[in-house]
Amino acid sequence: MPVSRYYDVKRDEKGERYLEPYVTGFLLLRLPLLNKGTAFTEEERRALGLEGLLPPHVNTLEEQKERVYRRYRLQTSPLEKHIYLRNLQDRNEVLFYALVVDHLEEMLPILYTPTVGEAVREFSHIYRYPRGFTASTKNIDHLEEALQNVPLEEVRLIVATDSSAILGIGDQGYGGMAISIGKLTLYTAAGGVGPDKTLPVELDVGTDREDLLKDPLYLGVRHRRLRGEEYFRFLDRFVEAVRRRYPKALIQWEDFAKETAFQVLERYRKVVPSFNDDIQGTGAVALAGVLSACRLKGERLSEQVVVVYGAGAGGIGVAWALLEGMKREGLSEEEAKARVLVLDSKGLLVEGRAMEDYKRPYAQRPERLQGWRFAGAYPNLLETIQNARATVLLGLSGQAGSFTEPVARAMLENTPSPVIFPLSNPTSATEALPDDLIYWTDGRALVAAGSPFPPVGFKGRVIPVGQGNNAFIFPGLGLGAVLSRAREVTDGMVLEAAYALYDYTREHFPHLLYPPVARLREVSPYVAARVMQRALEEGVAEGEVQGLSLEGLLEFVKSRFWEPRYLPYRPAPVI
Ligand SMILES: NC(=O)c1ccc[n+]([C@@H]2O[C@H](COP(=O)([O-])OP(=O)(O)OC[C@H]3O[C@@H](n4cnc5c(N)ncnc54)[C@H](O)[C@@H]3O)[C@@H](O)[C@H]2O)c1
Numbered sequence: 001m002p003v004s005r006y007y008d009v010k011r012d013e014k015g016e017r018y019l020e021p022y023v024t025g026f027l028l029l030r031l032p033l034l035n036k037g038t039a040f041t042e043e044e045r046r047a048l049g050l051e052g053l054l055p056p057h058v059n060t061l062e063e064q065k066e067r068v069y070r071r072y073r074l075q076t077s078p079l080e081k082h083i084y085l086r087n088l089q090d091r092n093e094v095l096f097y098a099l100v101v102d103h104l105e106e107m108l109p110i111l112y113t114p115t116v117g118e119a120v121r122e123f124s125h126i127y128r129y130p131r132g133f134t135a136s137t138k139n140i141d142h143l144e145e146a147l148q149n150v151p152l153e154e155v156r157l158i159v160a161t162d163s164s165a166i167l168g169i170g171d172q173g174y175g176g177m178a179i180s181i182g183k184l185t186l187y188t189a190a191g192g193v194g195p196d197k198t199l200p201v202e203l204d205v206g207t208d209r210e211d212l213l214k215d216p217l218y219l220g221v222r223h224r225r226l227r228g229e230e231y232f233r234f235l236d237r238f239v240e241a242v243r244r245r246y247p248k249a250l251i252q253w254e255d256f257a258k259e260t261a262f263q264v265l266e267r268y269r270k271v272v273p274s275f276n277d278d279i280q281g282t283g284a285v286a287l288a289g290v291l292s293a294c295r296l297k298g299e300r301l302s303e304q305v306v307v308v309y310g311a312g313a314g315g316i317g318v319a320w321a322l323l324e325g326m327k328r329e330g331l332s333e334e335e336a337k338a339r340v341l342v343l344d345s346k347g348l349l350v351e352g353r354a355m356e357d358y359k360r361p362y363a364q365r366p367e368r369l370q371g372w373r374f375a376g377a378y379p380n381l382l383e384t385i386q387n388a389r390a391t392v393l394l395g396l397s398g399q400a401g402s403f404t405e406p407v408a409r410a411m412l413e414n415t416p417s418p419v420i421f422p423l424s425n426p427t428s429a430t431e432a433l434p435d436d437l438i439y440w441t442d443g444r445a446l447v448a449a450g451s452p453f454p455p456v457g458f459k460g461r462v463i464p465v466g467q468g469n470n471a472f473i474f475p476g477l478g479l480g481a482v483l484s485r486a487r488e489v490t491d492g493m494v495l496e497a498a499y500a501l502y503d504y505t506r507e508h509f510p511h512l513l514y515p516p517v518a519r520l521r522e523v524s525p526y527v528a529a530r531v532m533q534r535a536l537e538e539g540v541a542e543g544e545v546q547g548l549s550l551e552g553l554l555e556f557v558k559s560r561f562w563e564p565r566y567l568p569y570r571p572a573p574v575i
């Protein structure tokens, strides 16, 4: 079957790839996966009915990049830049990715965190072209038919959100589609997954935001969110329809509120290859960064006392991964648990306290608090840091400014170089600004943040701020799972992604907590290869990669890596 009902990719006599479009003329210029714009050659223009429809001069891809980059630079705000790039993506995908790959570090904050947060908020107001697939309460009863309308036959990667907890900005209704689009842009730009193998999905189950429901321009369904059984019936249908239409696809669950995130992950992880980016991707990226910090300090992870601030999808995922990391260094479950302290909005999680089920495994035994001094019913952040003598502090609370100067100074009381990662996104939700943390700790804190921040100048030093964002994990994890045809994404594969990122950083950037994002295109294939290796070891891989060594797997990944280049076009033979 062709890749798409509008084209196929074939090989010529010499084995070179070419594209065979099934549409010609003006329509060809309107399909972003096919359109080369002014780069169509004269021969192609003649053969494909494009003569007279384009300017006479034929551009190279390089020239086109030059043109669009100049316009890009003239956009006056991050959101305008985002809109500009998204329009380019919807016009000509090869050109879009060629440009993004050339300027990855510059454009990631525009296409992804933090600007994507604004794009989510404004989604209905900046909407132009359709992209992705919407499952909504309007089409859920005939979802299988609706999925047939997606003109791609080889979708392998789906990012799906119900928009209930986008970044740290909460329920965003239909706007969450922008997150699915942004995450998949990274899969292609950083993970080498062809854009025609990806499908962004919005699961529009409604919104509880009155302002959105009342906004005449709002584009989602206008009712409150489905809950309980109705909600899960909706999701069951979605998963079933995906399984039928795209049996080889992996689903990445994104930005589900904590009330459902854990249930959704568990309900489907053995039904369809899937993982939750906020729980597992974030857990892995935090573990990798804390391991790097320990290496820089010349200490072991199992010696640290970790405080995780925030007990939602991200916080619990991070607590899980750090606990696993400590156990790997030889601690018992009990020993590890006493070293990973988790707080929610009511304070430290302690057994016996009222809390949701997913938090229970991370609650401290009451004995752990023996001799502690605190004022309220449960220790707050500062009290926990002081009493437990925390050495690592990780923020996943979405509470801007919650890592105050006294908090940072308290960390410094416990260790000469505290590890402090305000991981909440977007920038407006960060627990602390990195330069504040560095000043408050006299340059001694090891700092990484979820959103991108410029390096901090301090007493003649230039201190880079690592970006502890699951962007370092999910493209490699998803790619590795798909390329190894993994039946499921196991916890072992998630943790392997963390150690792979740690190893990559140690080898290539031994003085940093995370690699620069400009290196994502190297990081992701390496993470993918390690994930594949682990999938093989665990016996969940079903693909053609059986028996390959790590080097072999890396070669395999690289041979599949999609590059933004124009293929020559040959018209379909007339039958
Ligand atoms: N850096 C990354 O890669 C990354 C990944 C995932 C999430 N995050 C960030 O983490 C934040 C939370 O995301 P999530 O998906 O876990 O959301 P969530 O809604 O699942 O959880 C938020 C949690 O924050 C905690 N919280 C709220 N108010 C608090 C308060 N006053 N004090 C202490 N804790 C409080 C609660 O425990 C709540 O469960 C967001 O800002 C998100 O951007 C970052």
Ligand SMILES: O=C(O)C[C@H](O)C(=O)O
Binding pocket: 113, 166, 167, 168, 255, 277, 278, 424, 425, 450, 469, 470, 471
């Ligand atoms: O989207 C990001 O930047 C990371 C993470 O998935 C989040 O929800 O904050």
Ligand SMILES: [Mn+2]
Binding pocket: 167, 254, 255, 277, 278
């Ligand atoms: Mn997320």
